[in-house]
Amino acid sequence: MKASIRILSTGGTIASTDSDEGARPEIYGSEILGDATEAEEYASITVEEVTKIPSFDMDFKTMATIVEKSHEAAEEGIDGVVVTHGTDTMETSAFYAGQTSSTDVPIVFTGAQRRPDEPSSDGPANLINAVRAASHNRVQAAGGSYVVFNDQLHEARSVTKLHTSRVGAFQSPDSGPVASLDRHRIQFHHELNSAEPKCGPIVPTATVRVVSSGVSVSRDPIDDAIKAGVDGLIIEGTGLGNTTKAMSEGIADAIDYEIPVVVGSRCPGGSTIPVYGGDGGGETLRKYGVGFADDLSVQKARIKLALALSVTDKPLEWFTRY
Secondary structure, three states, X not given: OOEEEEEEEEXXXXXXXXXXXOOEEOOOHHHOOHHHHHHHHOEEEEEEEEEEEOHHHOOHHHHHHHHHHXXXXXXXXXXXXXXXXXXXXXXXXXXXXXHHOOOOOOEEEEOOXXXXXXXXXXXXXXXXXXXXXXXXXXXXXXXXXXXXXXXXXXXXXXOXXXXXXXXXXXXXXXXXXXEEEOOOOEEEOOOOOOOOOOOOOOOOOOOEEEEEOOOOOOOHHHHHHHHHOOOEEEEEEEOOOEOOHHHHHHXXXXXXXXXXXXXXXOOOOOOOOOOOOOOOOHHHHHHHOOEEOOOOOHHHHHHHHHHHHHHOOOHHHHOEOO
């Protein structure tokens, strides 16, 4: 018996066509299968349009709606959910889903780097493979949130977009893909580890600002954030999670103002670990009282801190403390 799959369409390149004013999502959810009708060989498919936007304009409300619609699908007896989504913020929407979805039904995100009206569009193959993945018994047994792209299945926590335009843009730098898809099978490379949800699909209202360190960066961006009354700060540090001396002084002041600070890294792979002392070193920042993003990218750490600030008065407990 075929699995039942619900496709939730949200726009993005996979639903876009070109125009004199630039490409924009114009294809309705009911048309999203397009040249991907082969997907119906693997599952009984229903489609629901959530929105029709470019993902660079994605917001928490729409992300929450995606998870809510996934819950509704599960209550209807659907076996898996596929979300068609723009690639700019796909990884953060997938991560949000992993943090907030309580259903056992897997949620698989996919999209395209090339529009349907461009030569060799990758959308149909990605959509077919996303349906195949969401229909697979191992993925259904594990649940969780994933990204399918360029014949690979990635877990939402680890995947990131590493190239602006190539069809193989999505990679998991530390763990690699959990599975590869060819014409005849899905080959799994390691066990699926779906994250325990931290909360329900809420719409965070907390303001979390990302501030990047780098050569000669002053403390001004942190001072500006303090004056603006932000609720939390994500620091994009260098290497293992270090900053300039000036920034570290600003971080100390932010903590004195009881603003939670989480330190990530601009490196696409590896974890943040407090090793170096001295002004700006990760060990010094640890002593100030920061949390560490571990292996999360700064964009995902921002999502996580915004959620944490919305449901607990101890948001740094959601992060690694040394």
